[in-house]
Amino acid sequence: MESRAFLLLSLLGSLFVEPGFGQRGDEDLNEWMKEKEKLMKNLEDKLKIVECQSKTEALGTRLNTTVDELTRQKAEMEKLKKENEGLKTKLDASEKEIDKLKENSYKTAPQIAFSASLVSSGEMYKGPCADKTLIFKRVFSNIGNAYNLNTGIFTAPVNGLYYFTFSTYGYNTHTMGAILIKNTVRQISVYDSPSADGSDSSSNAAVLQLAASDKVHVELWDNGRVFDDLNGHTTFSGFLLFSL
Incomplete structure (x- = not known):
């Protein structure tokens, strides 16, 4: 402009x-x-x-x-x-x-589990006896082969948290009871003294922290007796929850 x-x-x-x-x-x-x-x-x-x-x-x-x-x-x-x-x-x-x-x-997480009853055939009264370790012969499962059916002992393959359960059955003529043993230390137990009833059964369970090579087994109560047959009254089972 x-x-x-x-x-x-x-x-x-x-x-x-x-x-x-x-x-x-x-x-x-x-x-x-x-x-x-x-x-x-x-x-x-x-x-x-x-x-x-x-x-x-x-x-x-x-x-x-x-x-x-x-x-x-x-x-x-x-x-x-x-x-x-x-x-x-x-x-x-x-x-x-x-x-x-x-x-x-x-792939590397160990898979450990077992379950067994006391006898693999016939029937059995166990106890009272000097060797009180219960050897569960009828193995239903044994993943990882940590349970030894010849000794009745479970050996932990890895450090971890494990679940165990056991049951017992007996008659009133003797004390009916058993104890879960970790290495040599008592953990939990079941017990029933002689009574007027015909038979007794009981069970217990625990979660235990084990190091590799720790051993767990079940023993008879002192002067105790248990019974089992193919109905699987007296049993022992366990499995790894998770390794540590």
Whole structure:
């Protein structure tokens, strides 16, 4: 706009300072005015071109700014994309490692469990006797082979927390009872003295923390007697809850 005003002022100045302006005739004046109008039109056209160029330059500047901003945002997006890809790679690797640890844990975790009753055939009265260890001959299961059916002793293969349960059955002629022994130390027991009823049965259970090679077995109560047959009245069972 300032350029346009300057050009118009210059043109008006030339109208009044041109030599011989007051001495022209009407025809000369008309010609002169036509030339001046033509000149003004040319100037206005040039002004429009200048203004258009200015607007174009301003628009170009704004466009360049927008392009720069878009380029910056695109670069930021690419950076975030790479970071996300890196995080996904780490996450996938962590998940694979966890799955591998789980698989190894399942493979390496010992599976220990056994269950047995006192006799494998016929029937038996056990006790009173000097050797009070009860040897459970009829083995229902012995995963891990930690129970020895020849000695009646369970030997812990690994450090862990173990669950044990035992039951006894006897008649009223003798004390009916038994004791769960860890190594040489009494843990829990069952007991019933002779009474007028025909028979007695009882059971007990415990969770024991064992170190590898610790031994657990069941012994008769002093002067006690138990009975068993293929119905499995007198039993001994145990299993590993989890290793430590």
